[in-house]
Amino acid sequence: GAGVSQSPRYKVAKRGQDVALRCDPISGHVSLFWYQQALGQGPEFLTYFQNEAQLDKSGLPSDRFFAERPEGSVSTLKIQRTQQEDSAVYLCASSPSRTGRGNQPQHFGDGTRLSIL
Amino acid sequence: DQQVKQNSPSLSVQEGRISILNCDYTNSMFDYFLWYKKYPAEGPTFLISISSIKDKNEDGRFTVFLNKSAKHLSLHIVPSQPGDSAVYFCAASRLAGKSTFGDGTTLTVKP
Numbered sequence: 001g002a003g004v005s006q007s008p009r010y011k012v013a014k015r016g017q018d019v020a021l022r023c024d025p026i027s028g029h030v031s032l033f034w035y036q037q038a039l040g041q042g043p044e045f046l047t048y049f050q051n052e053a054q055l056d057k058s059g060l061p062s063d064r065f066f067a068e069r070p071e072g073s074v075s076t077l078k079i080q081r082t083q084q085e086d087s088a089v090y091l092c093a094s095s096p097s098r099t100g101r102g103n104q105p106q107h108f109g110d111g112t113r114l115s116i117l
Numbered sequence: 118d119q120q121v122k123q124n125s126p127s128l129s130v131q132e133g134r135i136s137i138l139n140c141d142y143t144n145s146m147f148d149y150f151l152w153y154k155k156y157p158a159e160g161p162t163f164l165i166s167i168s169s170i171k172d173k174n175e176d177g178r179f180t181v182f183l184n185k186s187a188k189h190l191s192l193h194i195v196p197s198q199p200g201d202s203a204v205y206f207c208a209a210s211r212l213a214g215k216s217t218f219g220d221g222t223t224l225t226v227k228p
Contacts, residue, residue, distance in 0.1 A: 031213070035218075042221055103149040107163065
């Protein structure tokens with residue numbers, strides 16, 4: 001497809017379970033970002049990849065959150081031992097820009113709505 | 118410490134009139150500013166952007182103004198249409214890195 005694709009669209013898990021969220025960025029986009037959006041708030045940065053390198057993970061809220069992009073395209077955000085406060089929409093965005101080399105907008109997927117019971 | 122703020126949670130305007138959405142930021146290192154539009158159950162869609170070296174950028178009905186001394190930007194929509202009803206997010210970034218978002222303004226355009 002032409003846009004950023006995220007799956008699943010909705011995920012319900014019991015507290016303590018592990019979840020994995022997938023992001024397929026736009027083909028050829030170098031940069032990939034994950035954001036967390038709580039209800040009524042704007043997206044908040046979690047982590048950033050340039051190709052397969054995770055250059056910034058300063059926004060990950062705890063060591064239960066882990067992200068990877070092993071081949072520089074598809075990315076997975078994993079949350080271990082989920083807690084109720086992890087309930088949010090998780091957004092993935094990609095951009096053709098490299099950090100420090102030209103500003104271009106990020107293109108977002110429709111997100112995964114995660115609910116922890 | 119919220120670095121990007123949208124102080125108006127909602128705005129209602131009549132179709133055909135101007136919509137003005139405002140955004141303030143605190144980090145003077147930001148060099149790129151964007152507006153995104155979001156419909157329910159969809160991701161944010163890029164609308165318009167402006168580099169810190171400019172003070173105005175126009176694209177059809179949408180114009181973004183940047184006042185660096187006041188650390189303030191605004192989005193003007195003229196004329197407003199019912200299809201413009203959505204949540205609008207202001208965002209800022211530095212060196213093409215991560216974006217910092219405001220909490221959004223819900224725009225309602227009444228026919």
